[in-house]
Amino acid sequence: MNPSTTSASSSESNVRWLWQAAAILTILGFLWLVGTESGQATVTIQWPVGQTRTFEGDISANMTILDAFNAAALVGNIKFQFEVDDSNKTKIVQLDEYGPDSLEFELKFFINDKAIIVDDLNTVYVRPGDHIKVNIN
Numbered sequence: 001m002n003p004s005t006t007s008a009s010s011s012e013s014n015v016r017w018l019w020q021a022a023a024i025l026t027i028l029g030f031l032w033l034v035g036t037e038s039g040q041a042t043v044t045i046q047w048p049v050g051q052t053r054t055f056e057g058d059i060s061a062n063m064t065i066l067d068a069f070n071a072a073a074l075v076g077n078i079k080f081q082f083e084v085d086d087s088n089k090t091k092i093v094q095l096d097e098y099g100p101d102s103l104e105f106e107l108k109f110f111i112n113d114k115a116i117i118v119d120d121l122n123t124v125y126v127r128p129g130d131h132i133k134v135n136i137n
Contacts, residue, residue, distance in 0.1 A: 024057050024075030039128020043072040046135045047096075053078075059126050065111060066090055066121040068132055082121075090121040098136055108135040 041063075044054045055072040066082065073080035073095075081093040092107055109116040110133040116124055126132065 020075050020077065024055050024071060027071045027075060041068055041126045041128065041130040041132065043068055043132045044134070046133070048136055059128065063126045064122050065109065065116060065124050065126060065132055068126050069121070069134065084122050088122055089119040092118055095136065106137040108137065
């Protein structure tokens with residue numbers, strides 16, 4: 001392995017993570033300015049292969065779990081598609097490589113270690129200090 005290649009890859013990775021962190025702070029900062037509630041929340045995503053990614057940022061008034069997760073996915077460059085039906089129930093269509101073509105996958109959402117039904121992601125509001133966790137099984 002060429003040491004200069006490894007250094008360049010590591011440097012590119014660090015720059016990418018810095019841009020992602022700056023983007024999430026910008027998005028969540030904007031959402032905070034729109035609302036009246038201040039504080040931060042954390043979103044953690046855990047993949048079945050053991051990879052974990054955590055995002056932290058300011059929240060806004062009336063920010064739901066779905067809003068916070070969508071902001072984290074946007075900043076983290078994670079493919080995330082969802083649908084909200086007429087009765088305000090949420091359905092996750094795709095999360096990264098897990099979607100309609102996956103043989104099996106299950107998403108488990110938690111807020112402060114309390115399980116949340118996926119249907120309710122657009123009705124449960126985030127408060128300062130909340131920790132949202134998503135496990136992909």
